[in-house]
Amino acid sequence: MNWKLFVARRIYKNNKDGKEVSKPAIHIAVAGIAIGLAVMIVVVAVVIGFKHQVRDKVVGLGADLLVTSLDDAQSYQATPIVGNDSLMQVLQSVPEVSHVQRYSTKPGMIMTSDNFQGMVLKGIGQEYDLTFLKKHLQEGEIPLFADSASSGKVLVSRTIANKLSLKVGDKLYTYYLESKIRARRLTVAGIYQTNFSAYDDLFLVTDLYTVNRLNNWKSEQVSGLEAAVSDYSKLDWVNDRFREHLDTKEDRYGSIYYSRTVEEAYPQIFAWLDLLDINVWVILILMIGIAGFTMISGLLIIILERTNMIGVLKALGADNTAIRKVFLSFSVFLITKGMIWGNAIGLSICVIQYFFHPVKLDPATYYVDFVPVEFNWGIYLLLNICTLIVSVLMLVGPSYLISRIHPAKSIRFE
Structure with missing residues (x-):
């Protein structure tokens, strides 16, 4: 068995009922991942649903493509x-x-x-x-x-x-x-x-x-x-x-024929919908950043709390890279737990809104009378993968703190 994974699993299990210092930090880290991923899932579902609802409504009122007279681009009094x-x-x-x-x-x-x-x-x-x-x-x-x-x-x-x-x-x-x-x-x-x-x-x-x-x-x-x-x-x-x-x-x-797309016929509406993509990216970056920083704080607290163990592992011959892998593996366990909760919370909110429409909108302003959601499992999978990868990468730098821990001093650390 991979001893690094074995030690990481033992740390994870022991910290379920861990010390008073690490227990709140771990809960905060897991909550940060869960809330961040839940928010991202809801935001993506709402924006995709909203864009498709408005686009389908504009297309339904006309069509994807319009063929008219060249003189009829802006007037209802058609040529x-x-x-x-x-x-x-x-x-x-x-x-x-x-x-x-x-x-x-x-x-x-x-x-x-x-x-x-x-x-x-x-x-x-x-x-x-x-x-x-x-x-x-x-x-x-x-x-x-x-x-x-x-x-x-x-x-x-x-x-x-x-x-x-x-x-x-x-x-x-x-x-x-x-x-x-x-x-x-x-x-x-x-x-x-x-x-x-x-x-x-x-x-x-x-x-x-x-x-x-x-x-x-x-x-x-x-x-x-x-x-x-x-x-x-x-x-x-x-x-x-x-x-x-x-x-x-x-x-x-x-009369001269002229063909244009629905996006050319209604440029203001589609420009407004394109702006929603910018908002989504801003929210995704913020949520991943928040989740990553909560994990960094949790990892640092765990490292400081496990200074004695790190010293023992070094005294037994483990190098800094191996010990860093132990704590990064432990962080993956926490991130995975947070992601499971985040998916459960985010998808539950989406399902409730999809079937019962508790959150309403003013149709005069937003063209729909409730917040639409659309499920896209490919994007949800990509969100989970990106959250895991980005969160782990953000922890690589702080994990180098392990290299500064001296075995002789750390074994006496309490």
């Missing part, structure tokens, strides 16, 4: 492009593209007897993926939207419904300002709530046919096309392929 079946097939043929759908928009206003609200009417066709809208539908139903006939029905957000006192089945009058005011009466078929204010405050959803009629467009013209990718990490690559097919090319009516 139309030809979005016929041929173009959809070209985009669908690009690798990693899982779905392509059309949409049209028309800005206008809703007026009731005692209130009014600016809005954007978004028209969608029969190929539109309704998964996101179904997930956030609170009342009513989603009609069968088409591009060949008007449904006369509309989905409104909970925000607009509350402001205008609307409920499912109500009639609402929408107005559109052009050379003359145009009006359309629509029936509220359903009420949705995404908690994404940029969308909930503005958008009503209806069929593509109605919006194209309001815009006086041809049946093949639309505001744009939305494309979903199967692998988000290849978003820029797919966008480059789209640009090879489309950018600087004109349709038959003179």
